[in-house]
Amino acid sequence: MEVINSIKMQSSLLIRKKGFQISFLLLFAYAMLISVIYAYMQKGSYTTEMIHPAMISGITSDVDYVWFFCRYFPFMAVMPAGFSFINDINTKTSVLLKAQMGEKRYYMGKLVSVFLITFITFTFPFFIELLLNVIIFPFEGTRAATGWEAYSLTYVQYANNHLMSRLFYNNIYIYYIISTALTGIFAGAGAVFTVGISSFGIKYKAFLFLPFYLFIYLAENISKYIISSYTYIDTYITIFDIIEGKSMAYYLTLIVLLMIMGIIFTAINIRRNETR
Amino acid sequence: MGKYFFLIICGSMSNILNIFFYLDITDINSDFGTYFIMAASLAQPTFTSGHLVLLMQSMIPMFAFQIVYGVYIYKHFCCASVYYFSRQKNRTRWFIGESVKIIKYTAIFFASYILTAIAVTIGVTGDSKVVGELCIYTFLYFVLYNFVFCMLINLVSIFTGSQNGIIITYGIQMASVFVLNVFNDKVQLTGIPLKLFKLNPASNLVVSWHSSSGKLGKYINMFNIDFDINVSLIYFFVLSLIITGVGGFIINKIDVTLENKEEKG
Numbered sequence: 001m002e003v004i005n006s007i008k009m010q011s012s013l014l015i016r017k018k019g020f021q022i023s024f025l026l027l028f029a030y031a032m033l034i035s036v037i038y039a040y041m042q043k044g045s046y047t048t049e050m051i052h053p054a055m056i057s058g059i060t061s062d063v064d065y066v067w068f069f070c071r072y073f074p075f076m077a078v079m080p081a082g083f084s085f086i087n088d089i090n091t092k093t094s095v096l097l098k099a100q101m102g103e104k105r106y107y108m109g110k111l112v113s114v115f116l117i118t119f120i121t122f123t124f125p126f127f128i129e130l131l132l133n134v135i136i137f138p139f140e141g142t143r144a145a146t147g148w149e150a151y152s153l154t155y156v157q158y159a160n161n162h163l164m165s166r167l168f169y170n171n172i173y174i175y176y177i178i179s180t181a182l183t184g185i186f187a188g189a190g191a192v193f194t195v196g197i198s199s200f201g202i203k204y205k206a207f208l209f210l211p212f213y214l215f216i217y218l219a220e221n222i223s224k225y226i227i228s229s230y231t232y233i234d235t236y237i238t239i240f241d242i243i244e245g246k247s248m249a250y251y252l253t254l255i256v257l258l259m260i261m262g263i264i265f266t267a268i269n270i271r272r273n274e275t276r
Numbered sequence: 277m278g279k280y281f282f283l284i285i286c287g288s289m290s291n292i293l294n295i296f297f298y299l300d301i302t303d304i305n306s307d308f309g310t311y312f313i314m315a316a317s318l319a320q321p322t323f324t325s326g327h328l329v330l331l332m333q334s335m336i337p338m339f340a341f342q343i344v345y346g347v348y349i350y351k352h353f354c355c356a357s358v359y360y361f362s363r364q365k366n367r368t369r370w371f372i373g374e375s376v377k378i379i380k381y382t383a384i385f386f387a388s389y390i391l392t393a394i395a396v397t398i399g400v401t402g403d404s405k406v407v408g409e410l411c412i413y414t415f416l417y418f419v420l421y422n423f424v425f426c427m428l429i430n431l432v433s434i435f436t437g438s439q440n441g442i443i444i445t446y447g448i449q450m451a452s453v454f455v456l457n458v459f460n461d462k463v464q465l466t467g468i469p470l471k472l473f474k475l476n477p478a479s480n481l482v483v484s485w486h487s488s489s490g491k492l493g494k495y496i497n498m499f500n501i502d503f504d505i506n507v508s509l510i511y512f513f514v515l516s517l518i519i520t521g522v523g524g525f526i527i528n529k530i531d532v533t534l535e536n537k538e539e540k541g
Contacts, residue, residue, distance in 0.1 A: 067325050071332055071450055075443065083439060203354070204347045206429070206438035209446075210340060217336050221293065234329075 006101050006109030007116070013093075014081050014117045023079040028125040030069065031058040035133055038063070042141075050141025052150050053133040054172045057126055059183060061238035062145035070234040074213040077187040080121040081114040082194040082212075083205050103273070107199075107266050111192055118191035123184035130176055144240065158242035163251070168240075179239040182251070186237060189258035190215075196265030212258075219254055280384060287388030290337030291316055295396060316393035317414040319484035321498055323460040331482070332453055338422055339446065341385055346429030346445070347438050348381075349374050349523075353532075361532045368524040375520050379423050386418045409492045413483050413505055420512035421481050425449065427519045434530065452478040465501050473503075477515075480508040 014020055038056045055062075058069060088094035088110075098106045148155040150172070162168050163182075167175040190212040197211045220231045229247035236251045295315050318334055320327040349371070352360050364370045390411050425445050433441030456479060463469045473479050486505040487497040496505075 067329050068454060071329070075446060079439075079443070204351070204438045206343055206347055206433070206442045208439070209442055210343050213336070214340065217333075 002101060003105050003108055003112075006097075006105045007112045010084075010097075010109045010113040011116055014084055014113055017080075017084070017087070019083060020080040020117055020121060023076055024121050024125065027058070027076065027121060028128070031125045031129040032132075034058045034063055034065065035129055035136065037065075039136060042137075047138045047140040049143065050138060051143050051145055052141055052172065053137040053139065054130060054176045055143075055145050055150065055240060056133055056137065057129055057176070057180075057239070059126060059180065059238050060145050061235065061241035061243075066238055067234065070237065073187070073233075073237055074190065074216055075209055077118060077122070077190040078194050078209055078212060080191070081117040082191050082198070082208055084114055085110065085195050085198045086202070086205055086208070103270060107270055111195060111263065111266060114191050114195050115188040119181075119184040119188040121184075122187040123180050126180045127177070130173070146242070161242050161244050161246065162240060163236065163246055163248055176239065183237045183239070186251070186255055186258075189255045189262070192262035193258040193265075194262075196262030199266050199269040215258070223250065279381075283381060283384045284388040286337075286341075287385040288392035290340070291389045291392040292396070294334045294337060295393065314484060316390065317410060317483045319482065319498070323456050323458075325457055325460075328453055328457055331478075332450065335449075335453075337389070338418070339449075341382070341422060342425050342429060342445070343442060345378055345381060345426045346441060347433065348378055348426070349430040350433040350438060350441070353434055353530075357532050367528050371524045371527045372520065375423075375427065375523070378426055379419065382419045382422050382426065386415055386422070389418070390415045409490065410483060410496070413492075413509070416509055417481055417483060417512065420509075420516055421477065424477075424512065424515045424519055427516070427523055431519070431523050431526065449478065452476050465499055470501060470503075473501075474507070474511075479503075480511055 035056060038051065042050050057063065059066060085094075088097070094106070101109070142150050144150045144155055146155070146158075148158075150159075151169075159165055159168055162175075164175060164179060167178060193215065194208050194212055198208055202208060216233050220233050223231045227247070227250060228245070229250055230243055230245040231250065233254075235241045235243045235246060315334075318331055320331045361367065394411060428448075429438075429441045429445045431441075432444050436444075455476060456473075459465055459469070459473065465473060479485060483505065484496045484498050485501075486503050486508060487493060487501065488505045492505070497503075
């Protein structure tokens with residue numbers, strides 16, 4: 001019960017921080033911008049030639065400017081909650097909270113709240129976008145962002161390469177929600193990893209941008225030579241991606257690896273502080 | 277000594293990673309034996325989003341370097357700043373001294389980066405005809421470019437904290453690469469767009485987009501535009517003079533007793 005209180009308390013602290021507010025607003029603005037751009041682009045075209053509302057989103061892989069998002073992704077994942085541990089030390093909040101709720105509960109609450117806040121930052125803007133797109137764009141529009149009919153025989157050949165293609169065939173909205181949530185989980189895992197690194201006593205906040213960035217860089221390039229599936233993260237964090245040879249196992253392994261490393265680093269530092 | 281050794285190792289490692297991760301031999305002029313040098317100097321044949329993404333991916337070692345050395349001057353503001361600056365007689369002179377140190381580290385890092393590229397090129401292709409000139413220009417561009425952005429991160433960090441310094445400068449660099457995408461099909465590289473293209477730091481960084489009257493000319497100049505290779509050198513040189521000058525000026529304006537932050541920056 002007290003762990004839940006700790007999570008609640010630290011999450012509400014994080015929500016009031018500028019880092020979360022700015023990154024949430026940036027992503028929200030980006031998502032809205034994509035909708036507006038596509039509303040203008042499709043102005044005056046027949047409803048049957050329009051793109052399906054669920055396939056216009058800031059993280060649909062065929063939408064223009066999505067690689068904009070992909071390049072900022074590792075940096076944005078750190079922004080909402082990655083600095084929370086260093087901030088707590090700076091403002092001496094950590095001493096207070098540790099005394100109040102105990103060290104283990106503090107760290108547990110910290111990791112969970114960091115994960116939750118980053119998850120919210122990366123999913124809610126796109127959920128709201130889906131809601132607005134469904135209202136704005138007509139349901140008669142059935143095309144994918146590439147221009148093919150979304151459920152035509154031509155597109156289905158490519159749709160088989162989606163990460164969860166069976167879900168896509170059953171219900172496009174559930175596919176959208178679950179794959180966006182997966183992106184959020186990946187970002188959250190990155191934030192947990194960053195907080196784990198920051199518990200080593202990193203002195204400058206700027207250095208915290210490096211671990212997740214380098215992790216992605218090395219993971220996608222080194223595993224290219226080890227496993228046979230496609231390893232570039234851009235194709236995993238975007239949805240409706242039609243590049244061949246992606247593997248769910250690789251993606252989930254990365255997520256679990258990041259989480260476990262974050263938790264282990266934090267655990268090491270709890271023990272180190274106790275023995276001091 | 278350990279610091280230099282670390283820099284050299286990191287420089288050559290980042291080059292090896294770049295060459296083997298982002299080399300796209302099929303797109304580069306097949307007459308040219310020095311593919312590896314071209315890969316090291318960030319050569320991209322078009323402005324399509326795919327190639328620009330590759331360009332940005334191969335700039336990752338630079339960003340890593342900038343993050344590490346972006347706190348080199350700023351760190352004195354984080355720890356005992358009043359003690360430190362009350363013992364500096366002339367802050368501008370101190371600032372210029374620190375800038376020279378940053379440029380020294382940048383030079384070591386990219387020297388090892390370029391030397392690795394040369395070693396790999398000669399080792400793999402056995403061709404070293406035009407390597408020299410291209411390498412010197414790449415080296416100078418990289419050093420000056422990274423120096424400018426390292427200093428910018430330091431100066432922005434003093435006012436806003438190091439995380440915002442990184443975000444702002446990374447934003448500027450990424451945006452300057454993204455902007456090049458308009459030259460893919462929407463805008464022709466003539467007239468005013470060409471002038472804007474020449475002002476963009478990202479387009480100045482890539483040697484193979486320049487023109488040269490010398491022997492190097494027929495290998496580079498991928499878009500057949502009039503963009504002299506020496507002009508960019510002057511451009512970066514002027515930028516670094518400006519940033520050092522501005523830094524030397526504003527470093528005196530900072531009230532250390534008010535800006536004193538005894539915390540992790």
